[in-house]
Amino acid sequence: MKYLGWDELIPGAILFSFSEEMEKDASEILPEDRPYAETNSHEAYVGDWRVLKPVYNRDLCIDCQFCWIYCPDVSIISRDKKMIGVDYDHCKGCGICVEVCPTNPKSLLMFEERIDNDDALAQWPEKE
Amino acid sequence: MSEMKKIKNLKDFSTSADRFEGANLLCPGCAHSIIVREILNATNDPLILSAATGCLEVCTAVYPYTSWDNSWIHIGFENASTAIAGAEAMYKARKRKGKLPASCEGKSPKFVAFGGDGATYDIGFQWISGCFERGHDMMYVCLDNEVYANTGGQRSSSTPIGASTVTTPAGRVSYGEKMMKKDMLSIMAAHGAPYVAQVAPNKWKDMVKKIQKGFATEGPVFINAMSACTTEWKFAPDDTIAISDLATDSLVFPLYEIENGTKLTITYRPKNKVPVRDYLGAQGRFKHLFKPQYEYLIDEWQKMVDARWEYLQRREEASV
Amino acid sequence: MAEKMELNEVEVWDGNMAASQALRQAQIDVVAAYPITPSTPVVQNYGSFLANGYIDGEFVLVESEHAAMSGCVGAAAAGGRVATATSSQGFALMSEVLYQASGMRLPIVLVVVNRALAAPLNVNGDHSDMYMGRDSGWIQLDAFNAQEAYDMTLMAFRIGEDPEIRLPVMSHQDGFITSHTAENVRPLSDDEAYEFVGEYPAVNPMLDLANPVTYGVQTEEDWHFEHKARQHHDLMTKVFGKVEEVFAAFEKKTGRKYNIVEKYDMDDADVAIVALGTTVETAKMVAEKLRKEQGIKAGVVAPRLFRPWPHKQIIEALQNVKAVACLDRSSPNGAMGALYNEVAGSLYQCENRPVVTNYIYGLGGRDFTVEHAEEIFKELAANAEAGKPTTPLQQFIGLRGPKLSFY
Numbered sequence: 001m002k003y004l005g006w007d008e009l010i011p012g013a014i015l016f017s018f019s020e021e022m023e024k025d026a027s028e029i030l031p032e033d034r035p036y037a038e039t040n041s042h043e044a045y046v047g048d049w050r051v052l053k054p055v056y057n058r059d060l061c062i063d064c065q066f067c068w069i070y071c072p073d074v075s076i077i078s079r080d081k082k083m084i085g086v087d088y089d090h091c092k093g094c095g096i097c098v099e100v101c102p103t104n105p106k107s108l109l110m111f112e113e114r115i116d117n118d119d120a121l122a123q124w125p126e127k128e
Numbered sequence: 129m130s131e132m133k134k135i136k137n138l139k140d141f142s143t144s145a146d147r148f149e150g151a152n153l154l155c156p157g158c159a160h161s162i163i164v165r166e167i168l169n170a171t172n173d174p175l176i177l178s179a180a181t182g183c184l185e186v187c188t189a190v191y192p193y194t195s196w197d198n199s200w201i202h203i204g205f206e207n208a209s210t211a212i213a214g215a216e217a218m219y220k221a222r223k224r225k226g227k228l229p230a231s232c233e234g235k236s237p238k239f240v241a242f243g244g245d246g247a248t249y250d251i252g253f254q255w256i257s258g259c260f261e262r263g264h265d266m267m268y269v270c271l272d273n274e275v276y277a278n279t280g281g282q283r284s285s286s287t288p289i290g291a292s293t294v295t296t297p298a299g300r301v302s303y304g305e306k307m308m309k310k311d312m313l314s315i316m317a318a319h320g321a322p323y324v325a326q327v328a329p330n331k332w333k334d335m336v337k338k339i340q341k342g343f344a345t346e347g348p349v350f351i352n353a354m355s356a357c358t359t360e361w362k363f364a365p366d367d368t369i370a371i372s373d374l375a376t377d378s379l380v381f382p383l384y385e386i387e388n389g390t391k392l393t394i395t396y397r398p399k400n401k402v403p404v405r406d407y408l409g410a411q412g413r414f415k416h417l418f419k420p421q422y423e424y425l426i427d428e429w430q431k432m433v434d435a436r437w438e439y440l441q442r443r444e445e446a447s448v
Numbered sequence: 449m450a451e452k453m454e455l456n457e458v459e460v461w462d463g464n465m466a467a468s469q470a471l472r473q474a475q476i477d478v479v480a481a482y483p484i485t486p487s488t489p490v491v492q493n494y495g496s497f498l499a500n501g502y503i504d505g506e507f508v509l510v511e512s513e514h515a516a517m518s519g520c521v522g523a524a525a526a527g528g529r530v531a532t533a534t535s536s537q538g539f540a541l542m543s544e545v546l547y548q549a550s551g552m553r554l555p556i557v558l559v560v561v562n563r564a565l566a567a568p569l570n571v572n573g574d575h576s577d578m579y580m581g582r583d584s585g586w587i588q589l590d591a592f593n594a595q596e597a598y599d600m601t602l603m604a605f606r607i608g609e610d611p612e613i614r615l616p617v618m619s620h621q622d623g624f625i626t627s628h629t630a631e632n633v634r635p636l637s638d639d640e641a642y643e644f645v646g647e648y649p650a651v652n653p654m655l656d657l658a659n660p661v662t663y664g665v666q667t668e669e670d671w672h673f674e675h676k677a678r679q680h681h682d683l684m685t686k687v688f689g690k691v692e693e694v695f696a697a698f699e700k701k702t703g704r705k706y707n708i709v710e711k712y713d714m715d716d717a718d719v720a721i722v723a724l725g726t727t728v729e730t731a732k733m734v735a736e737k738l739r740k741e742q743g744i745k746a747g748v749v750a751p752r753l754f755r756p757w758p759h760k761q762i763i764e765a766l767q768n769v770k771a772v773a774c775l776d777r778s779s780p781n782g783a784m785g786a787l788y789n790e791v792a793g794s795l796y797q798c799e800n801r802p803v804v805t806n807y808i809y810g811l812g813g814r815d816f817t818v819e820h821a822e823e824i825f826k827e828l829a830a831n832a833e834a835g836k837p838t839t840p841l842q843q844f845i846g847l848r849g850p851k852l853s854f855y
Contacts, residue, residue, distance in 0.1 A: 001192045003670070006677040011614055012553035013667060013675045014652055015194040017660040021231075025657065026147045026197035027172040034197075041193040044151035065142040069332050070369050072161035074150040081139040090150025094157035094358075095366030174657045178522065191671045194662035199654035201525050202664035203548045207518035210510065214480060214522025214530075215654060217506040221477040222528050222655065224504060229527065229650065231658035255518065258511035 001038055015039045030079070042090075046073075050093030052110040055120040056085050061107035067097035083107075104128055132344065133172050135336050144169035147197040153187035157365025159355040159372065160184050160271050162329040164242070167269060167351075170339040174198065174237040176215050180208035180247030183278045184271060206252040212241040213264040238343050239266040244355075245286035246276045249310050260319040260348045267342050267349040270312065273357035281360040285310040288380075290425050291413045293360070298416035303425055308432075316350040317386040324350040325385035325395075330372035334383055334395050341385075354381045362412025374407040379437045380429075384444075392443040404430045450475065450504040452638040453497075461633040463597040463626035467533065467559045467619065468493035470601035472502055473641035474557075477528030477648070480508040480519030482538060485571045486623040487561035490533035505529075513538035517545035517556075524554035525663045527653020529605065531556060535623060536563035539577040543584065549616045550585030551679065552663050555608035556616040558586070559601055562725065563623040564812040572813020573623030575724060575777040578754065579786050585679055587617040587687055588754040592728045594631040597621040599704060602636070605645045606694050613690050614651060615683065620754070622725040624813065636702065644701055683756045691753055709761040710750040713739065717747030719828035720766060722791050723775040724750065727809075727816050731775075734821035746825045762794045770832035771803040773824050777810045784842055803831045806842040820845050 017026070020035040036042045061083050068076040068083065075091035077084045086097075086108075098108045104127050111120040135141045147168045154161050160183055168175065175198040179185040185202045188195035203211045216239040222228045243252055248270040256268055275293055276282040283293040288309045292298035296305040316324045323345045325338040335353075342349035356371045358364070363371050375381040376396060383396035405426050408414040417425050453472070461469065468490050471479065481491045497503050506523075510516045516532050524530040534542060539560060549556050562578050564570040581588060589604060591597040601619040608617035621627055636644065652661050667675055688708060695706045712732045714720065721731045728750040735746035749765045749772075751758055766772055772795070776785025783789070788806035795801055807824055810816045823845070830838040840853035 004674065006674040006681065009674055009678050010652075011678060011682065012652070012663070013191060013551065013665050013671075015189070015192065015662040015665055017194055017197045017662065021658040022660070023658070025172065025174045026660070027145050027168075030145050039192050039194060040149060040197070041151040041188070041195040042149040044193050046151045046153075049156065063139065065138040068142045069138060069166070070162055070329070072154065072156070072158050072165075072368075073152075074146045074148065074161075074165065078142040081142055087150065092156035094368070095364075096157055096368055099366045100369050176526065176654055186666050189662050189665045191665045191667040191675075194665070196662055197660055199657075199660045200662045201522060201654065203518055203521050204544055207515065207545070210480075210515045210518035211522035211525075213508070214478060214519035214524075215526035217478045217480070217508050217519065218523040218526035218528045218530075219655060221504075221506040225477070227477075227528070227648075229653055229656040229658075232655045235657060237655070237657065254511060255515050258515055261511075262508065 045089050046092055047088050050091065050113055052093050052095065053088065053113050054086055054091065054093070054095065054097050054108045055111050055117050056083070057107045057121060057124055060103050060105060062103055064102060066100040066102060067108060070096050070100050072096065132340055133170065135170070138332070141169065141336065147175070149195040149197065151193070152195040153190060154183060155359050155365070157358040157368045158183070159273070159329050159357070159368050162368070163271060163353045163355055166329060166332055166335045167240070167339050170336045171238060171343050173343065174235050176212065176237045176239050178202065178208045178212040178215070178241045180243035180252055181205035182244035182247050184242055184244070186278060205247055207255050208241040208243045208247060209252060209256040209259040209268050212239045212266050213259045213262070215239060216264050216266050241266060241268045243268070243270055244278070245270060245272045245274055246284045249286045249312050250284050257319065260316060260321050260350070263347050265346055267351060269351045269353055271355040272352055273355040273360065274309065275357065275360045277357050277360045286312070290417050290429065292416060293413070303416065303422045313350070313352050313386065317389050320389040321350055322347040322388055323385065326352045326354070326381065326383055328354040328372050328376050328381055328383060330369050331376060331383060331396055338385060338395070360413065363410060367410070371410055374402055374410055377402040378404050378407040379433050380404055380407050382437060382440055384440055390448055392440065394440055394444050404433050451501045453502055455635050455637060457634060459633050459635055460630050461594055462628050462630045463591070463594040463621040464489035464561065464628065465493055466594045466598035466633050467601045467621065468497070469635060470598050470641070471531050471559070472497050473636070473638050474529060474531070474602065474605050474645045475505065475642055476531050477505045478508065478520070478523035478530050479505065479532055480510050480516045480523065481532045482510050482513045482516045482534070484513065484535050484538035486563055486573070486627045487533045487535040487559060489627070490559055490561070513542040514545060517542035517549065520556045521545060521549050521552065521554055524549070524556050525552060525654050527650040527655045529609070529648040531558065533559035533561065535561045536565055536577050540565060540580060543580060546581060546584040546586060548664065553614040553679070554616060555614055557601065557604045557608060558616065558618045560618045560620045561623050561627045562620055570812035573625055574811050574813065576779065578620050579778045581618055582755055582786065585615070585683065586755060587615050589617060589619050590724050590752060590754055591619065591621045591626065592726055592750065593626055594629065595633045597626060598633055598635060599698065599706070602641060602645060603694050603698055607690055609649060610690055611649050611651050612686055613682070615687070625726040640701065644698070687756050688758065706752055708753045708758045709765050710752050711765050712748040714747035714749060714765060716745055717769050718745040718832045719771045719825060720747045720749050720769045721773050721775060721821065721824060722749045722787060724754065724787065725777065727775060727777065730816055730818060731821050734818055734825060738822065738825050744825055744829050757790055759794045762791060763798055766791070766795055766802060767798045767800060769802050770835070771828040773805050773807055773828050775807050775809055779811055780808065803835070803837055805831065805837055805839060807845050808842065809845045814846050816846065
């Protein structure tokens, strides 16, 4: 967000979560349908915190949702009880999702940031 | 009373639309956000939230960004409880007068305060006690990481014996923290609070059950949530859940609840009890305990945990 | 629905009851309060109103003054009318939260019954607590008697809650001398008073579930300065006009006229006392007496509004006098008195700079007598004659032991 002068600020240093009135509570609206304000951290980016990134392998996933529940950064995207992928704007690369993944081989693995996801999938390890 | 959200299993739970947002500034692997997500996702009721100064607060409302999709307030270090109690009082007053905002008409928002163990066990103790004595309809959640993590790892009255912190460092003649962790849950139960419980993020189902029970309770509810701290407990960020499992399976952090100040129920009994040694050995803050001169403390720890577990079981049996 | 109270045209109330009645009539949504001498009766009276069906808001009896103001901030942010009362040590304890309240622009009304600050402990009136609040970002109104305590407290809601202002307001009165002295007070009827105060205009309430809002953010070096500047700007430019507007509306309703800076016998004055609180009434009486008996052209100037500081109005009131005495009822602890510093700072900008001296008096409830005021006016007359100070710049009056003075 661009810096503002003192005369442009809302008195009280308050921040709004959304740019429009919400007809329903956010718990009843999926993130992709919400009118996020530019002051909502959803609109911010912390992807550059990562050293390693989790790569998701749909072929191995059993949709147990362990990665979803234990992700500290709301970065495991699940819709209709299915894991869809990783939100790389908000993932800080902690690796918890990989640690809690129960499949063999794992359906999520950490790779270096520079490696392309398709290349990562190509070098996925075999069952132990 | 609004209808309770139906969460039979994790797949059900995963359909929740999170109201806590990413790109907050909490450390990678922080358990705080896992706990907050589990609590917020346990209900679809509207929420009015507060937070005490601490990691959660300084990382989720740094201008110009908020990570909260419900109304939220932070005042100071000590008064998150009273801030939300004030908001709850305003809700009651405006409801009685028929002057609620139109968007709030007919709704029953839940009032929840968050604070770390510094804010809860130490500096905010009096404010919480006051709120619970007065019986506000609110939930207070302590994110208990047993240290002042936001200011760089100083001991609090929740820091367990033997932990090395920056103000009680282990040294040539010291094994670190000398005092036992304060038993906050018993203190809150002694207020006659209708519901108090210990939770841990790794046991999400137990967490959801307790939080839903808490939301369905009228009056003040205290939740002590173990929050494994990768930075100050000194373990790798991807080990947060593994460390939490060691805490609950070694019974260092037993999961139980107390209703109306008396009825104690243990809610998790590990099938395979893990030695306390394994829990301590997995964290850098206890590393020095494995030196020969301090190793006796590990045995002391085990005895302490066993005695506490014995006590909890007898309290549960006695149901008094 | 709360019951209405039948009031007489003239009631015999002390300052505490006057403030309590104003709070009751404003139909506050949440009062979170803690008792402390000498403001305790405000809390007690309110409890009694509640017990007898005159209040339908929430009355939260917290465990400390810090919690009182914390509860007020939470309640005000939720969206509704909020007030409390305190004094002295209680004021000091809530001082952390005073800054939070104003920084979040929450229009809370705080009745401050002025009292000394320990150590040594003292329960009586001086202005130490009022002075402690002067950098907190609140609007500070000062009453000199019980009637004014009632009037200022009612007006405080309308000033602070105005959506253009959105700032908390302190309604000050002197401990014991005002708070515990029964006087004739002419109240408005409940209906008239509420009509004057008006419905609470909610601005960004947390309870508006359609517009979730975050209060109490963290700002560092990249944003903090702008937010503080915004608040200062609004205090400096918006409050004076609003206070005048509300004073005018109040005069229309009651016939009682107030000014941002009150002036008594100032039209042709050569010398003036500047003071706050009950001292103003003593000084007025003495000025009148000296004019009659000794021909000293004496007057009195009293800031009704202590914060924001009425720089222009002070200059306007004092620019033509020859000598001014600023009376501070608080230990300056290593400086000139606060009122002296403010007045001298303003008068430095005048073409004709009057001689300005400072008197420290009345600490811990020590009486300020007619003789003290006479002595000050006589010294001022000498200063006016000489065109320079004939006394030390800062003198203690009413103090036992060797004469204490500085510079």
